[in-house]
Amino acid sequence: MEKLRVVLYGVGAIGSRIAKFLLEKNGVEIVGAIDVAKEKVGKDLGHVLGIDKRLGVTVSDDPDVVLSKVNANIVIHSTTSFLKQVYPQIAKIVEHGVNVVSTCEELSYPYATDPELTKKLDESAKKHKATVLGTGINPGFMMDTLVIAFTGVCQTVERIKATRVVNAAKRRVQFQKKIGVGLAIDEFKEKMEKKSITLHVGIEQSIYLIASALGWELDEIKVESKAIQAKSGQVTGLRQYGRGIKLGKEIITLDLQAYVGAEEEYDSIDIEGVPSIHMKLSPGVHGDLGTVAVIVNSIPKVINAKPGLVTMKDLPVPSATPEDMRTYLKK
Ligand SMILES: NC(=O)c1ccc[n+]([C@@H]2O[C@H](COP(=O)([O-])OP(=O)(O)OC[C@H]3O[C@@H](n4cnc5c(N)ncnc54)[C@H](OP(=O)(O)O)[C@@H]3O)[C@@H](O)[C@H]2O)c1
Structure with missing residues (x-):
């Protein structure tokens, strides 16, 4: 049986x-x-990954050339955070039917x-018989899919709160940069306003995922981000609240704290309902290890899903893939 054929699109910190x-x-x-990235194009992938082995795969900046010759089952895409930026990249992969x-x-x-762009992508994916999923640890798992799974044992759900506390010192440099670690507070505010640091992206998406799984129509989603500072005044990270509001009541609260020096790292979920639920994982799940796992573990779910754009709530229950990857090749 042939092996599962994967193309990497974006060989940065996470892609690597x-x-x-x-x-x-x-x-x-x-x-x-x-x-x-200029320093990667034309190089052997083994060299780019910093491993002592030639892999016989040359990094290319031309997706058409790569996708038209390799007959891939799936592309693992890991470039940037924003839909408008990635749209042409994902659209191109889908046009190749991958x-x-x-x-x-x-x-x-x-x-x-962007509902219009989403519709276009979904239609193209269906036309070319490809499935598209955006996921990761957060958004993708800790503050949405896991929350949704816990509501599965509730008869009623009144209110949801999820908290994730992360020691940013244990995360990759790219993560530290995007949440402003090391900046002076004025620099942080200026960069946040100019959007030259992205902060955490996805808290709104996590709220939408939860609400859509429960069939809740929210009136408003509010996102508030503020710097966490050391005694010296230097920014050590970020606290971000996402609030889902219906009829003036906050029914979903997501509280993300990611900063250098967080003493207790944890993930907690509180559901007010019947029965009410309190869950706390301490220490929480490491973000970079978890992202790699969620992405790779999603491969079989995606290749065996119906064509179109899907979200985590549309796929089977997440699980590890300890088996030989080719055994998942059914589609
Ligand atoms: N959902 C989650 O839980 C989760 C978790 C981790 C990361 N992420 C997201 O995943 C993305 C990648 O993270 P990272 O830390 O790996 O970033 P990174 O180190 O900057 O890697 C991104 C790579 O993609 C390249 N790239 C950018 N635009 C491209 C394009 N149009 N075509 C081909 N390659 C392109 C970059 O090249 P240049 O350096 O030249 O730009 C870089 O080599 C980020 O948006 C991050 O926020 C999400």
Whole structure:
């Protein structure tokens, strides 16, 4: 039986970790790699990953060339966070009839950002018989899919709160940069206003995912981001609240705290309902390890899903993929 054929689109911090994890698994072959970074294009993927092995895959900046020759089962896409930026990239993959799992945060619930563009992508995916999923650890799992799963044991749900506390010192540099670690407070505010730091992207998408799974129509979603500072005044990270409001009542609250020096890292979920639920994981799940896992574990769900754009709530219950990856190739 042929191996599962994967193309990497975006070989940055996360794409590289995904690649290394895939290289450890059985029944999977990396058949192509796409990136625009000058220092990566034209190089062997093994060199770009910093491993002591030639992989025989040259990083290309031309998705058409790669996708038309490698007959891939799936593209792992990990470039940027915003739907409008990734749209042409994902649209191109789909036109080649190839499935996509992407770390793009806004793609985890793209209806929230741009319903027209989402519809176009969904129609194209259906036409070309490809499935598209945006996922990751957050958004994608800890503050949405896991919350949704817990509501499965509730007869009624009145209110939901999820909290995630992360020590940013344990995360990749790219993550620290996007949440403003090391900046002076004025710099943080200026960069936040000019959007030259993205902060955490996806809290709105997580709220939409939960609400749509429960059939809740929210009147409003509010997102508030503020810097967390050390005694010296230097920014150590970020606290972000996402609030889902219906009839003046806050029925979904997501509280993300990501900063250097967080003493207790944890993930908690509180559901007011029948029965009420309190869940706390301490320490919480490591974001970068978890992202790599969620992306790779989603591969079988996506290749075996119906064509079109899907979200985590549309797929079977998430699970690990300890088996040889080719055993999942049914579609
Ligand atoms: N959902 C989640 O839980 C989750 C978790 C982790 C990461 N993410 C997101 O995943 C994305 C990747 O993260 P990262 O830390 O790996 O970022 P990164 O290190 O900056 O890697 C992104 C790579 O993609 C390349 N790239 C950018 N635009 C491209 C394009 N149009 N075509 C091909 N390649 C392109 C970049 O090249 P240049 O450096 O030249 O731009 C870089 O090599 C980010 O948006 C991040 O926020 C989401």
